[in-house]
Amino acid sequence: MDDRTFRRAxxxxxxxxxxxxxxxxxxxxxxxxxxxxxxxxxxxxxVVSIGHKARMHDIVKQTGKFAVNILRRDQEELxxxxxxxxxxxxxxxxxxxxxxxxxxEALANILCxxxxxxxxxxxxxxxxxxxxxxxxxxxxxxxxxxEGKYRSIGQ
Ligand code: FAD
Ligand code: NAD
Numbered sequence: 001m002d003d004r005t006f007r008r009a010x011x012x013x014x015x016x017x018x019x020x021x022x023x024x025x026x027x028x029x030x031x032x033x034x035x036x037x038x039x040x041x042x043x044x045x046x047v048v049s050i051g052h053k054a055r056m057h058d059i060v061k062q063t064g065k066f067a068v069n070i071l072r073r074d075q076e077e078l079x080x081x082x083x084x085x086x087x088x089x090x091x092x093x094x095x096x097x098x099x100x101x102x103x104x105e106a107l108a109n110i111l112c113x114x115x116x117x118x119x120x121x122x123x124x125x126x127x128x129x130x131x132x133x134x135x136x137x138x139x140x141x142x143x144x145x146x147e148g149k150y151r152s153i154g155q
Pocket of ligand 2: 051
């Protein structure tokens with residue numbers, strides 16, 4: 001089977017969009033990821049799947065921690081930035097909580113220590129044990145990704 005067929009089929013599964021962040025050598029580092037899932041309530045575990053070619057892959061291996069920032073509908077530009085799809089770099093302001101850089105306007109910030117990891121093909125599944133969660137009080141719609149395009153609820 002060719003890669004395009006696989007990606008087209010996987011693109012039929014609508015997801016939210018997250019930016020996985022961590023602190024590395026005193027600086028914030030982020031990567032856009034939609035391969036994110038809630039895993040377990042006891043203990044509280046989530047998982048992100050990170051490609052071996054991504055710089056974030058080795059960084060999370062070294063830092064042993066990450067945060068998952070669930071993007072709101074007006075944060076498409078941040079998603080493109082952290083996917084390396086914008087031509088120019090741009091400054092991003094992070095809040096710092098317990099050594100984690102987090103995106104303050106995200107719908108939710110899920111702070112984790114790496115619980116375990118599992119190499120699966122050309123990606124590694126990083127399971128995170130959740131240590132803190134922050135959420136906005138005001139309601140907000142998520143940024144969605146479907147058929148390789150950004151969408152929003154009702155669109
Ligand atoms: P880099 O290429 O080093 O960084 C990515 C970008 O983020 C660069 O432009 C960099 O300048 C910017 N950046 C990083 N930190 C900062 C900072 N502190 N301030 C400002 N800018 C900063 N890949 C996966 O492995 N798993 C997934 O689940 C996944 N899902 C994706 C979902 C979507 C919707 C998209 C568009 C892409 C997805 N990708 C996924 C691909 C992944 O986002 C890109 O391959 C990414 O560029 C790999 O990041 P990297 O760690 O190599 O980072
Ligand atoms: P796309 O049309 O390639 O994505 C559709 C779906 O295919 C994604 O939601 C994901 O489920 C799957 N997918 C795509 N690339 C994959 C990969 N390398 N490994 C495993 N699953 C993958 O989306 P696009 O707009 O062309 O994506 C932009 C870039 O981001 C591409 O380079 C793409 O490979 C990458 N991306 C990677 C992942 C991932 O690694 N899990 C997910 C989404 C996008």
